[in-house]
Amino acid sequence: MKSHVWRPLWVLLGVIALALVARHFVVPSDFGVGERGFMYGFHRKSNEDDWKAFKVKYLTKEYCKECHEDKYESNMASKHNLIECENCHGPAIDHPDNPAKLVIDKSRALCIRCHAKLPYPTSHRGEIKGINPDEHNPGEECSMCHDPHKPDME
Amino acid sequence: MTNMKLTRRDFIMTAVKGAAVAALPLSAFKILSPSEAKAAIKEANVRWGFLVDTHKCVGCGFCVKACKNENEVPYDVPVTRTWVERYVVLKDGKTLIDTPHGGREGFTEQKVQEKDVDPKNIAKAFFVPKLCNQCENPPCVQVCPVGATYQTGNGVVLVDRTWCIGCGYCIMACPYGARFFHPIHKVAEKCTFCYHRITKGMKTACVDACPFGARKIGNLKDPNDPVTKIVMTERIGILKDAFGTKPQVFYLGLDDNVR
Amino acid sequence: MIPEAAHGAELAIHGAEWTIKELFTYPNEYIYWTIQIVMYPYLTGLVAGAFVLSSLYHVFGQHELKNIAKFALVFSFALLIVAPMPLLFHLQQPQRNFEVMLTPHFTSAIAAFGMVYSFYMAIVASEIWFVYRKFFVEQTIALKTKEGIGNTLLRYLYNILTLGAYDVSEEALHKDERAVKLLAGLGIPVACFLHGYAGFIFGSVKANALWMTPLMPVIFIMSAIVSGIALCMLTDIVIMEWKKFRVKTSKKPWEMTAEEIGGAEIHIIKKTSTYLLGFLIAAITLELIDLIFRGYTAMKSWDILRTVIYEKDFNKIFIMQYGMGNVVPFILLLLPGLTVRRAAVAAVLVLFGVFMMRWNVVIGGQAFSLTFAGFMHYHLPIIPHNAETFKEGLFGALFMGVLPFVLFWIFNKIVPCLKFKQGEE
Numbered sequence: 001m002k003s004h005v006w007r008p009l010w011v012l013l014g015v016i017a018l019a020l021v022a023r024h025f026v027v028p029s030d031f032g033v034g035e036r037g038f039m040y041g042f043h044r045k046s047n048e049d050d051w052k053a054f055k056v057k058y059l060t061k062e063y064c065k066e067c068h069e070d071k072y073e074s075n076m077a078s079k080h081n082l083i084e085c086e087n088c089h090g091p092a093i094d095h096p097d098n099p100a101k102l103v104i105d106k107s108r109a110l111c112i113r114c115h116a117k118l119p120y121p122t123s124h125r126g127e128i129k130g131i132n133p134d135e136h137n138p139g140e141e142c143s144m145c146h147d148p149h150k151p152d153m154e
Numbered sequence: 155m156t157n158m159k160l161t162r163r164d165f166i167m168t169a170v171k172g173a174a175v176a177a178l179p180l181s182a183f184k185i186l187s188p189s190e191a192k193a194a195i196k197e198a199n200v201r202w203g204f205l206v207d208t209h210k211c212v213g214c215g216f217c218v219k220a221c222k223n224e225n226e227v228p229y230d231v232p233v234t235r236t237w238v239e240r241y242v243v244l245k246d247g248k249t250l251i252d253t254p255h256g257g258r259e260g261f262t263e264q265k266v267q268e269k270d271v272d273p274k275n276i277a278k279a280f281f282v283p284k285l286c287n288q289c290e291n292p293p294c295v296q297v298c299p300v301g302a303t304y305q306t307g308n309g310v311v312l313v314d315r316t317w318c319i320g321c322g323y324c325i326m327a328c329p330y331g332a333r334f335f336h337p338i339h340k341v342a343e344k345c346t347f348c349y350h351r352i353t354k355g356m357k358t359a360c361v362d363a364c365p366f367g368a369r370k371i372g373n374l375k376d377p378n379d380p381v382t383k384i385v386m387t388e389r390i391g392i393l394k395d396a397f398g399t400k401p402q403v404f405y406l407g408l409d410d411n412v413r
Numbered sequence: 414m415i416p417e418a419a420h421g422a423e424l425a426i427h428g429a430e431w432t433i434k435e436l437f438t439y440p441n442e443y444i445y446w447t448i449q450i451v452m453y454p455y456l457t458g459l460v461a462g463a464f465v466l467s468s469l470y471h472v473f474g475q476h477e478l479k480n481i482a483k484f485a486l487v488f489s490f491a492l493l494i495v496a497p498m499p500l501l502f503h504l505q506q507p508q509r510n511f512e513v514m515l516t517p518h519f520t521s522a523i524a525a526f527g528m529v530y531s532f533y534m535a536i537v538a539s540e541i542w543f544v545y546r547k548f549f550v551e552q553t554i555a556l557k558t559k560e561g562i563g564n565t566l567l568r569y570l571y572n573i574l575t576l577g578a579y580d581v582s583e584e585a586l587h588k589d590e591r592a593v594k595l596l597a598g599l600g601i602p603v604a605c606f607l608h609g610y611a612g613f614i615f616g617s618v619k620a621n622a623l624w625m626t627p628l629m630p631v632i633f634i635m636s637a638i639v640s641g642i643a644l645c646m647l648t649d650i651v652i653m654e655w656k657k658f659r660v661k662t663s664k665k666p667w668e669m670t671a672e673e674i675g676g677a678e679i680h681i682i683k684k685t686s687t688y689l690l691g692f693l694i695a696a697i698t699l700e701l702i703d704l705i706f707r708g709y710t711a712m713k714s715w716d717i718l719r720t721v722i723y724e725k726d727f728n729k730i731f732i733m734q735y736g737m738g739n740v741v742p743f744i745l746l747l748l749p750g751l752t753v754r755r756a757a758v759a760a761v762l763v764l765f766g767v768f769m770m771r772w773n774v775v776i777g778g779q780a781f782s783l784t785f786a787g788f789m790h791y792h793l794p795i796i797p798h799n800a801e802t803f804k805e806g807l808f809g810a811l812f813m814g815v816l817p818f819v820l821f822w823i824f825n826k827i828v829p830c831l832k833f834k835q836g837e838e
Binding site for chain 2: 031034035036039040041042043044047048050051052053054055056057058060082083084086087090091109112113114116117118119120121122123124125126128133
């Protein structure tokens with residue numbers, strides 16, 4: 001082994017050792033093979049907690065009920081009871097702290113997501129009462145004539 | 155003098171060698187260690203699954219809107235974690251498909267891809283919501299060169315934003331087009347089944363946003379879970395089963411035309 | 414509301430810059446792998462090819478290739494250093510590239526590639542060391558007598574490069590030779606493996622109907638060798654003709670030696686082109702088999718593939734790649750009475766053809782949607798207007814193309830490998 005022929009090999013081994021030492025310091029200590037084995041579970045374990053700690057923004061109707069009971073009650077008694085408040089008003093996040101007020105979107109675009117008539121026989125869309133946005137009182141906000149929370153006609 | 159020098163040098167050499175040797179085994183073994191893996195595996199009793207009912211979907215796009223806001227994927231960009239496709243099958247057998255802006259503004263026009271459609275010609279038409287299938291054998295995870303994307307014990311595929319190098323191999327490997335580069339973080343991005351919500355006992359943002367119950371999430375390992383019951387008792391379909399990815403997003407009313 | 418959401422429109426979506434979508438595609442689909450991913454297998458291919466060529470001399474004793482062998486070896490080293498750089502350019506987080514070596518996920522072809530690449534790098538570097546060790550020692554000694562900072566630095570450099578092995582006895586040099594032979598031999602399978610792996614990166618993507626074929630690695634190896642040989646041949650011709658030109662312009666006619674006027678030697682070129690032809694045949698055969706199988710078995714994806722291959726990309730595949738890149742040089746090399754100039758033209762065309770092959774695989778593989786119901790068109794960014802359009806545009810690619818030559822120029826200052834005619838050492 002004293003032969004000079006092995007010199008490049010020593011250099012190589014040195015580089016490998018260096019890489020392994022670097023690995024020891026750079027790679028997070030919880031990096032390893034997880035529940036799903038090496039093929040599907042090779043990762044940094046604490047990243048799962050990173051994702052769990054992500055901010056929740058949509059809080060659903062039950063949250064609004066506390067403070068906007070009138071709206072909640074009227075909405076729940078209507079044909080629009082299946083629609084989440086936050087679909088029309090945006091995510092609550094930390095409302096009323098931040099943002100203090102939620103968006104009020106009076107655009108026609110909001111309503112025609114469901115109510116633009118699409119004659120689709122095998123889809124529930126075809127069953128929703130539809131209008132032709134170009135013909136049904138064009139240019140006017142829907143909420144002028146319909147209560148978005150309780151649109152029932154009778 | 156020379157002797158002293160030699161010994162000092164020897165000492166340093168030994169110290170360096172010692173340090174290197176000490177560092178070696180620790181890190182060297184972590185590259186591949188099945189034993190460690192075995193130890194970590196405890197029978198998980200949660201496997202998240204998803205159910206989409208294409209009959210119920212009306213194409214309002216609230217799911218896409220909610221998903222983008224909830225998960226901080228910029229609203230105006232075309233890329234999205236979930237999207238809704240429209241299929242209009244005509245009586246002559248032709249199929250028109252579109253997904254304007256991923257359906258985030260809903261479907262408000264009868265035109266499909268700028269083509270007028272005569273309602274009398276429509277044989278069937280429906281909407282298909284799409285999202286990551288959280289495959290049992292996720293090809294996107296298999297190809298990640300650095301272990302930045304992985305599957306959790308409960309079956310959700312996540313991306314480590316601090317470790318992803320952004321090579322795009324996972325995007326290429328996904329047969330469903332579920333992945334993309336996040337325009338701000340510049341790393342691979344995908345549906346997480348709202349991991350921060352489901353692990354707190356909530357539903358995903360898209361499930362909560364859907365007024366018609368077209369989307370449902372549940373624990374497939376719980377036989378009493380409503381989703382599991384439907385998956386067990388109804389005739390369900392999955393997307394692109396030929397790839398062997400074993401999707402865990404199940405569809406009711408899937409059609410041959412669905413891509 | 415959500416601050417980010419407000420100004421989404423100005424955000425750069427990776428891929429949107431150069432992708433034009435047609436008909437129905439998924440919202441997240443873009444041409445994510447672009448020109449740099451074309452350059453990457455192209456360069457790895459050239460490495461593998463150049464190395465195999467040099468090994469033909471070292472291992473199989475093809476003495477006609479003696480001169481070109483040394484050059485091919487050093488050149489393949491220069492190419493090798495550049496080969497992974499296109500990948501680096503294309504990463505969204507290039508500063509994290511080292512992770513591929515630190516936490517390699519071996520089920521990924523790219524991770525395994527990193528290892529094979531490093532191993533191969535070690536082989537080529539060692540081989541160069543053995544070939545030039547005697548030279549390093551000689552330089553260290555020769556430079557001792559010379560003055561000047563430059564010379565001192567150079568001496569230090571050579572001294573380090575000897576790795577402390579100063580023994581240049583007959584016996585030691587013989588050992589070097591044996592080591593070179595061994596490494597050159599070992600290098601051939603590793604070179605092929607390396608490039609086969611580049612093919613595997615594509616061939617194993619089951620989501621992509623065009624890429625997914627077990628033939629992909631083999632096709633890649635064959636075209637790699639073809640391109641590598643063509644590049645060495647071309648560079649050899651250019652360098653020798655340039656020297657001839659220089660000699661002609663600087664010396665009086667009666668001062669020139671016969672060898673100096675000679676320029677590129679036609680018998681070397683002929684020998685090299687025989688190898689080129691052989692590998693070219695293999696490459697074309699494999700690609701045709703692949704095409705025929707796809708057409709004959711006509712799986713679900715064939716409808717869209719046919720549209721891409723025979724309509725959308727017809728010019729790029731049949732005219733540029735097969736026609737100009739394969740058939741024309743094939744004829745040029747086969748016609749009797751091969752001249753240096755004709756060989757040079759053929760080599761250029763072959764190089765172009767292999768480049769088009771990489772293009773048609775990488776870009777062509779993304780020309781159709783995963784939906785099989787839509788298409789995507791790639792528009793190479795020419796004038797860069799931000800980092801992204803430089804990195805993944807024409808100039809980024811040109812940069813990659815020029816870099817190996819710059820490196821080679823530098824290497825040649827340290828390990829001269831072009832002094833063919835003055836009789837080796």
